[in-house]
Amino acid sequence: MKKVIITGVTGQDGSHMADYLLANTDYQILGAVRRLSVSNHKNIAHISNPRFKLIDLDISDPESVNTAIINYKPDYFINFAANSFVGTSWEMPVNHMQTNCMAVLYQLEAIRKFLPKCKYYNAGSSEEFGDVAFIPQTEAHPLRPRSPYGASKASARQIVKVWRDSYDLYAVQGWLFNHEGTRRGTEFVTRKITKGVAKIKKAIDSQNFIEAIRLGNLESKRDWSDAEDFVHGVWLMLNQEKPKDYVLSSNETHTVREFVELSFAAAGIEGQWLGQKGTIEEVFINKDSRLPMVMIDPKLFRPAEVDLLLGDSTLARSELGWEPKTSFFQLVKKMTNNDLQYE
Numbered sequence: 294m295k296k297v298i299i300t301g302v303t304g305q306d307g308s309h310m311a312d313y314l315l316a317n318t319d320y321q322i323l324g325a326v327r328r329l330s331v332s333n334h335k336n337i338a339h340i341s342n343p344r345f346k347l348i349d350l351d352i353s354d355p356e357s358v359n360t361a362i363i364n365y366k367p368d369y370f371i372n373f374a375a376n377s378f379v380g381t382s383w384e385m386p387v388n389h390m391q392t393n394c395m396a397v398l399y400q401l402e403a404i405r406k407f408l409p410k411c412k413y414y415n416a417g418s419s420e421e422f423g424d425v426a427f428i429p430q431t432e433a434h435p436l437r438p439r440s441p442y443g444a445s446k447a448s449a450r451q452i453v454k455v456w457r458d459s460y461d462l463y464a465v466q467g468w469l470f471n472h473e474g475t476r477r478g479t480e481f482v483t484r485k486i487t488k489g490v491a492k493i494k495k496a497i498d499s500q501n502f503i504e505a506i507r508l509g510n511l512e513s514k515r516d517w518s519d520a521e522d523f524v525h526g527v528w529l530m531l532n533q534e535k536p537k538d539y540v541l542s543s544n545e546t547h548t549v550r551e552f553v554e555l556s557f558a559a560a561g562i563e564g565q566w567l568g569q570k571g572t573i574e575e576v577f578i579n580k581d582s583r584l585p586m587v588m589i590d591p592k593l594f595r596p597a598e599v600d601l602l603l604g605d606s607t608l609a610r611s612e613l614g615w616e617p618k619t620s621f622f623q624l625v626k627k628m629t630n631n632d633l634q635y636e
Contacts, residue, residue: 299569
């Protein structure tokens with residue numbers, strides 16, 4: 294039986310990849326987790342398949358990585374573990390570089406030394422493009438990160454390329470544009486919006502106090518897709534004749550403002566923007582009560598903003614036969630309905 298190690302298996306992408314591989318292969322799935330005193334296994338609590346097993350692996354410890362490679366001898370190593378919240382990367386730049394870049398070096402070195410036939414994938418990001426030089430962004434776009442997070446991912450990409458070219462490893466790093474879903478962490482703006490909308494809906498229905506959602510740049514444009522669509526693309530990347538990096542994207546761009554409006558609409562709440570557009574005085578109010586539901590918080594603006602990310606996944610669509618199945622509208626509705634159910 295072939296074996297796949299997935300790091301970050303308790304996160305959004307890792308847990309979806311585990312589900313995907315259990316449903317579409319007969320491989321053993323080894324979910325790598327760092328030993329913690331408090332469990333954070335909510336995203337994998339539903340898995341009871343005997344082919345799924347949790348293993349101890351600390352990606353920041355090269356000896357731990359070496360031990361996992363030597364003991365389990367995986368056919369695939371999929372690295373989704375990362376410090377992936379862009380906003381905090383200015384506050385924790387060293388941690389981001391250690392977790393998102395040095396950990397990749399440890400993994401590739403372990404594979405080179407002990408298991409050179411193992412196929413390797415590292416999660417890349419559209420934040421590597423940062424201060425974009427052209428629109429849309431293809432695989433040929435230069436790396437121009439605008440955040441410590443983007444810099445850490447761009448650094449990891451160079452390591453993946455150098456180790457691939459130098460040691461003939463099957464090692465790839467996909468440029469995954471923004472991908473969201475019901476398992477997205479609540480610190481991310483999309484989940485912050487949908488959970489906030491669900492709380493406001495509950496407050497309205499029970500005639501309680503409405504707590505406004507506080508956001509930063511409403512005009513920031515992103516290329517959003519469903520995370521469940523992306524894990525299929527990652528698996529296709531890992532199973533080509535030769536290793537090659539690809540962009541995965543919806544090829545559409547939408548603003549944070551649009552996400553807000555669609556989420557409230559999905560919850561059946563009518564709202565209205567007041568105040569000058571694009572200023573901190575702008576507010577989104579409830580049409581019935583006239584109470585604020587969204588307010589702008591200057592503290593949530595980034596030191597260096599990436600205003601627009603728009604991917605071009607033509608190459609992945611033509612060479613891998615991949616394409617996203619979930620539209621932006623369907624994604625927002627899916628996330629909002631999930632939070633309405635559980636909030």
